Amino acid sequence: MSAQDKWENEAIEVAGGKVSRREFFGLTGSGLFVFFWAGPGEFFQEPARLPGRPSYPEDFNAYLRIGAEGRVTCFVGKVELGQGAMTSLPMLLAEELDVALDSVDIVMGDTDLCPWDMGTFGSLSIRQFGPVLRKAGAEARGVLLQMAAERLNVPVDRLKVNAGVVTDSSTGKHVPYAELVQGKRIERHIGKVELKPVSSFVVHGKSPVRRDALEKVTGKARYAGDVRLPGMLNARILRPPAHGAVLKQVDTSAAEKVEGVRIVREGDLIAVLHEHRDVAERAKTLIKAEYDNPKVAVDDRTIFDHLLKNAPQPQVVDERGSLTEGEKLSAAIVEETYLNSYVAHAPMETHSATATIENEKVTVWAGTQTPFPVKQQLAEALQVAPEKVRVIVPYVGGGFGGKSASRQAIEAARLAKLTGKPVQVVWDRSEEFFFDTFRPAAVVKIRSGVDALGKLTFWDFKVFCAGDREAKQFYDIPHQRTVSAGGWFGENPAGLHPFAIGPWRAPSVNTNTFARESHIDILAGKAGMDPVEFRLKNLSDKRMRTVLQTAAHQFGWKPAQKQKRLGVGVSCAIYSGTYVATMAEVAVDERTGTVQVKRVVCVQDQGVTVNPDGSRQQMEGSIMMGLGYALAEEVRFRGREILDHNFDSYEIPRFSWLPRIETVLVDNPEVPASGCGEPPIVNMGAVLANAIYDAVGARLLQLPMTPARVKAALQRS
Amino acid sequence: MRRTISFTLNGKPTRLAVDDERMLLWILRYDLGLTGTKYGCGEGLCGACTVVVDNETVRACSTPISEVAGKSMLTIEGLEHEGKLHAIQQAFLRHNAFQCGYCTSGMILSAYVLLQKASRPTTAEIIRHMDDNLCRCGSHTRIVEAIQEAAGSKERG
Numbered sequence: 001m002s003a004q005d006k007w008e009n010e011a012i013e014v015a016g017g018k019v020s021r022r023e024f025f026g027l028t029g030s031g032l033f034v035f036f037w038a039g040p041g042e043f044f045q046e047p048a049r050l051p052g053r054p055s056y057p058e059d060f061n062a063y064l065r066i067g068a069e070g071r072v073t074c075f076v077g078k079v080e081l082g083q084g085a086m087t088s089l090p091m092l093l094a095e096e097l098d099v100a101l102d103s104v105d106i107v108m109g110d111t112d113l114c115p116w117d118m119g120t121f122g123s124l125s126i127r128q129f130g131p132v133l134r135k136a137g138a139e140a141r142g143v144l145l146q147m148a149a150e151r152l153n154v155p156v157d158r159l160k161v162n163a164g165v166v167t168d169s170s171t172g173k174h175v176p177y178a179e180l181v182q183g184k185r186i187e188r189h190i191g192k193v194e195l196k197p198v199s200s201f202v203v204h205g206k207s208p209v210r211r212d213a214l215e216k217v218t219g220k221a222r223y224a225g226d227v228r229l230p231g232m233l234n235a236r237i238l239r240p241p242a243h244g245a246v247l248k249q250v251d252t253s254a255a256e257k258v259e260g261v262r263i264v265r266e267g268d269l270i271a272v273l274h275e276h277r278d279v280a281e282r283a284k285t286l287i288k289a290e291y292d293n294p295k296v297a298v299d300d301r302t303i304f305d306h307l308l309k310n311a312p313q314p315q316v317v318d319e320r321g322s323l324t325e326g327e328k329l330s331a332a333i334v335e336e337t338y339l340n341s342y343v344a345h346a347p348m349e350t351h352s353a354t355a356t357i358e359n360e361k362v363t364v365w366a367g368t369q370t371p372f373p374v375k376q377q378l379a380e381a382l383q384v385a386p387e388k389v390r391v392i393v394p395y396v397g398g399g400f401g402g403k404s405a406s407r408q409a410i411e412a413a414r415l416a417k418l419t420g421k422p423v424q425v426v427w428d429r430s431e432e433f434f435f436d437t438f439r440p441a442a443v444v445k446i447r448s449g450v451d452a453l454g455k456l457t458f459w460d461f462k463v464f465c466a467g468d469r470e471a472k473q474f475y476d477i478p479h480q481r482t483v484s485a486g487g488w489f490g491e492n493p494a495g496l497h498p499f500a501i502g503p504w505r506a507p508s509v510n511t512n513t514f515a516r517e518s519h520i521d522i523l524a525g526k527a528g529m530d531p532v533e534f535r536l537k538n539l540s541d542k543r544m545r546t547v548l549q550t551a552a553h554q555f556g557w558k559p560a561q562k563q564k565r566l567g568v569g570v571s572c573a574i575y576s577g578t579y580v581a582t583m584a585e586v587a588v589d590e591r592t593g594t595v596q597v598k599r600v601v602c603v604q605d606q607g608v609t610v611n612p613d614g615s616r617q618q619m620e621g622s623i624m625m626g627l628g629y630a631l632a633e634e635v636r637f638r639g640r641e642i643l644d645h646n647f648d649s650y651e652i653p654r655f656s657w658l659p660r661i662e663t664v665l666v667d668n669p670e671v672p673a674s675g676c677g678e679p680p681i682v683n684m685g686a687v688l689a690n691a692i693y694d695a696v697g698a699r700l701l702q703l704p705m706t707p708a709r710v711k712a713a714l715q716r717s
Numbered sequence: 718m719r720r721t722i723s724f725t726l727n728g729k730p731t732r733l734a735v736d737d738e739r740m741l742l743w744i745l746r747y748d749l750g751l752t753g754t755k756y757g758c759g760e761g762l763c764g765a766c767t768v769v770v771d772n773e774t775v776r777a778c779s780t781p782i783s784e785v786a787g788k789s790m791l792t793i794e795g796l797e798h799e800g801k802l803h804a805i806q807q808a809f810l811r812h813n814a815f816q817c818g819y820c821t822s823g824m825i826l827s828a829y830v831l832l833q834k835a836s837r838p839t840t841a842e843i844i845r846h847m848d849d850n851l852c853r854c855g856s857h858t859r860i861v862e863a864i865q866e867a868a869g870s871k872e873r874g
Contacts, residue, residue, distance in 0.1 A: 082817025082854045209810065216818030217806040217825065219753020219793030226752035234747070278743035348757050348765055348819040348853050397755075397819030398853050429758045613813060617856070621816055624855025647762040647851060655844045658857045 054116045054372065056129075060136035061185050062115035064093060068183030070164060070176060072097065072104045076133065077117025077372060078125050079109035080212060081399040083677045084614040085125045087210045091610055092130050095203040096137030096196055098161035099177070106211070109393030111375045119370035121404055121503060123576040123675025126610055130673055134195050140186060142193040147180045198608055198669045207613030212395065222394045224367040225352035229422035232354070233262065234277035235415050236284040238270040239431060242641035243499045245291040254286035264418045271415055277426065296498055296639035303441050304339050307486075310496050311464045314483035318472040326458020326479030330449025332526040337445050338515035339702040340466065340685070341634035342438040344644070345504060346652055349397020350432040355412035356422035362389045364413050368406035369399045381410045382417060400625075401503035405437045430645040437502025438635055440488050442466035444515035448477075454527040456538045461516070465496070467508030470575050470682075473516055475538045498640045505622075506678035509575045510629060510685060514703055517571040517686030521693065530559035531570050531690065543579045543605050547666055548572055551581035551603040554664055565590065566598070567695025571683035576675025579605040579666075582623075582683035584659070586691040588698075590714060593707030595631055595692060597659040602680050604664070607671030619663040619680040626684025627653045632704050724785045727795025735782055742766045742777035745792060753793035753822045757851070764850030767823035768792050774830045793822035796829065804870045805829055808863035816854035824850050828864045837868050 148166035167174040215221035274280035459480040467487030524534035636643040644650040698713035757765030761776035769791040
């Protein structure tokens with residue numbers, strides 16, 4: 001009997017007796033009756049695998065379990081990257097299920113226990129997955145009310161729920177959820193149930209202490225590289241000096257002599273393994289390897305011409321009116337080209353994974369944003385069935401889009417298979433910079449006009465290689481055209497970029513916003529108007545007007561204030577359904593070109609707010625991280641060789657950069673909760689470029705605005 | 718060279734027979750299983766591996782174990798006292814002064830050393846002292862507030 005047959009024939013408990021799983025599936029398939037069943041490990045799984053393309057399971061049991069003792073466990077395929085989903089998602093379930101928030105536990109990112117999920121990215125956990133989880137909670141609550149009505153023998157509409165206890169409002173008779181469920185799976189469904197209206201929310205709007213707080217302040221939080229398994233080996237993998245370099249010859253004889261070291265080779269994978277990572281690393285340095293390094297002429301200076309020359313055909317994103325007509329209406333026309341560099345994700349935790357294979361089951365703990373896609377990739381790489389692969393995502397030490405790609409998980413699993421031992425792969429910082437899927441360098445060309453009254457007349461926007469997300473603008477412009485050529489998501493010809501690129505926190509949008517909002521400021525200047533006044537004159541979108549006006553109020557924006565070397569800037573954006581206005585004050589040292597950001601005010605309308613403090617953390621974090629790509633971060637490279645290896649040359653923001661940060665959440669209960677993790681970062685390029693211009697009259701058209709570029713712009717101005 | 722190294726680790730006398738050129742970080746993480754100390758850069762540039770040796774911050778990734786012989790070392794695992802969080806840990810927790818948490822052990826231990834030396838540091842002193850501890854999630858403003866609060870509570874306590 002195969003393992004699968006055995007599993008299917010094993011008796012399982014159901015309400016009123018025992019049936020085999022095979023019978024169970026047959027029965028539930030026919031939809032004849034509802035009942036409970038409980039099994040040990042497989043309790044949490046979807047009862048049936050969905051055919052074809054995966055999607056969120058319909059059965060609410062996939063997302064929640066009510067234990068015999070009354071605690072509720074929430075199961076989600078999302079992962080905790082630091083963004084706080086571990087804290088905010090249980091709030092949604094507690095809200096709909098009407099249970100105490102502190103009675104809810106959460107299991108995240110375990111492909112054996114949690115319902116399928118595409119990945120944790122795109123500011124979608126609340127916006128897109130939130131309604132799925134809420135629906136599960138609401139339906140479960142509806143079923144539990146029916147069961148309570150039957151148990152108490154009263155009509156459903158007399159029942160009220162508080163903290164997981166159902167009470168008959170007439171007699172006071174009550175029954176807790178736990179007693180109704182008795183630790184079993186709920187096999188009854190009522191389909192679509194109304195979600196709780198915003199006016200009835202009691203959990204939304206609270207700011208609980210983060211669920212990961214205690215583990216993170218005590219050092220007990222486990223990341224993929226903290227997993228320890230008996231007999232585990234650490235792997236250090238031989239890496240090429242540049243992308244595309246081909247190994248010509250290799251001599252591992254000296255490395256092999258190091259005591260306790262194992263060296264394995266499978267195709268291009270050459271690894272040195274030892275119980276201790278540092279011993280493996282030292283042995284790896286003894287390997288002599290020669291590579292054929294193909295010459296590629298492009299570098300970080302010539303890349304922009306290369307991109308313009310080789311970008312794919314532009315696609316129209318948005319078009320209305322006639323650009324020619326618009327030009328005729330214009331009193332002034334401005335044409336500019338904006339450049340943005342490759343930037344690294346540089347999470348503090350490098351890509352890490354630990355893999356073990358036991359009884360043909362592959363288990364991989366991986367620091368990844370995409371456990372379910374990684375499970376599929378592992379199955380393909382090891383040529384095993386997907387159900388033989390389990391991916392578990394412990395805490396992840398930052399992702400920002402960079403851990404959507406998880407090559408390290410495949411490496412660890414391949415090495416576990418080759419050695420027959422558990423294997424850990426923890427990239428060093430140089431590997432992290434080498435294999436990172438950088439935010440693509442990009443070029444934006446804008447030609448646009450303004451009439452004598454300060455109204456925008458036309459807008460001709462061409463973005464090359466950043467991607468088309470939020471390329472379409474939101475100002476009132478009668479004649480406009482937006483085109484996009486290539487992007488961060490695989491729509492490029494081979495060889496366009498010298499190395500891998502991918503999503504970086506708010507993909508496309510940092511570049512598109514930098515260009516648009518810089519250009520709007522230049523046009524305001526042409527119109528002789530204050531940048532805020534000019535924006536408001538050309539904006540009818542109510543939500544955007546509100547965030548901009550709120551920002552101006554909070555910041556104390558005064559038209560045309562002039563203080564030497566101190567400047568103020570503004571930038572507006574919409575992303576992931578969220579509206580953001582940012583204002584900043586900077587000081588510019590004209591002698592050195594250094595920019596010190598003194599103050600940043602960020603105002604955000606994200607619809608309903610689930611966790612206000614969690615949202616503020618995202619806003620503060622976005623502002624700090626945004627200082628990096630705005631002022632310092634760019635990947636240096638020569639051909640396909642990455643020249644940045646560590647934080648000495650690749651500078652990320654530090655404490656001494658910290659401005660005074662003020663965050664404001666505009667309450668908007670009319671709109672469902674939208675994205676929060678990325679929108680507040682997108683304004684950081686333009687708001688600082690505009691503030692620098694205000695301070696010293698130098699217009700920066702390229703990110704990052706390094707001291708050298710600020711000085712060069714000063715000389716031009 | 719393999720030899721026996723003795724030191725005090727989180728208040729406990731510790732003896733290890735190891736190659737004395739190995740870096741402290743790997744010995745803590747693999748030989749001793751103290752995974753609260755993190756690898757971030759391997760070159761002393763990020764502070765994720767910060768530990769305290771004789772009341773000074775030390776970058777465990779680039780400090781050979783030989784350098785701690787006879788000294789007293791504190792890692793994040795040793796900061797709780799009789800099951801109670803240290804005032805700095807409490808302040809980090811209250812302020813949600815972290816996101817991914819990967820830099821947090823190093824941040825807390827750097828702050829610990831600062832508060833050993835200056836009971837009421839100014840904001841400028843906090844920023845100067847913490848400047849080589851990197852945080853990618855951008856929790857800086859909360860970390861500064863947490864340290865300020867911990868300094869205050871230390872004086873009260």
